[in-house]
Amino acid sequence: MPLxxxxxxxxxxxxxxxxxxxxxxxxxxxxxxxxxxxxxxxTAIEDSSFTRSRYRGRSNLLAAIDIYAKTAGARNAxxxxxxxxxxxxxxxxxxxxxxxxxxxIEENRLFLYTQKTDTPVYCxxxxxxxxxxxxxxxxxxxxxxxxxxxxxxxxxxxxxx
Numbered sequence: 001m002p003l004x005x006x007x008x009x010x011x012x013x014x015x016x017x018x019x020x021x022x023x024x025x026x027x028x029x030x031x032x033x034x035x036x037x038x039x040x041x042x043t044a045i046e047d048s049s050f051t052r053s054r055y056r057g058r059s060n061l062l063a064a065i066d067i068y069a070k071t072a073g074a075r076n077a078x079x080x081x082x083x084x085x086x087x088x089x090x091x092x093x094x095x096x097x098x099x100x101x102x103x104x105i106e107e108n109r110l111f112l113y114t115q116k117t118d119t120p121v122y123c124x125x126x127x128x129x130x131x132x133x134x135x136x137x138x139x140x141x142x143x144x145x146x147x148x149x150x151x152x153x154x155x156x157x158x159x160x161x
Contacts, residue, residue, distance in 0.1 A: 008035035008037070008038070008119065008120075009035060010032075010034055010035060011033075011035055012034050012035070012036055012039045013031055014032050014033070014043075015031060017030055018046055021046075037119075037121055038123060038124070041091040044091065045091065065080050065081050065084065068080065078132070078135055078136045079145060082129075082132040082133045082136035082145065083098075083136075083159060085129045085132050085133075086100065086125075089125050089126055089129045090123055090129075091123070092112070094159055094160060095152065095153075095156045097145065097159075098145050098152065098156050098159050099143060099152055099155075100145065101143055101144075102142060102144060103142075107130075108126070108127055108129075109123070109124055109125070110123045110124075110125050145159070
């Protein structure tokens, strides 16, 4: 995939607000270009069980974090919220999310490599995700959610629980 200025070239058209969610099909203001991996990730997130339409009737994970804050403390809840939001909006695995370095996010762009072709791409994160990461207490200057002092698999195990 050719890169332009460090970004993957847009090869697909994407509706900002999906048509099934009420987005206008032919409104140019509801359209944006996206590279194939980013478009696939965004569509998967929109179609996943985390979408509002499919999530109704189930407990809301982010609301549960607010309840968790009452017993575990606000600092732990801030870290957990940042973790869940980064997982959800980046499409990364738990281990990749735990070891996400501060240097991988510039403004609202998360620098990643595609798995199959090792192509560098940027995944645009919503501003509220970046804000949550910035507000979450850190135990390291290098990482958002890991101190870097323990073995990575130990840290991942703690986040999985």
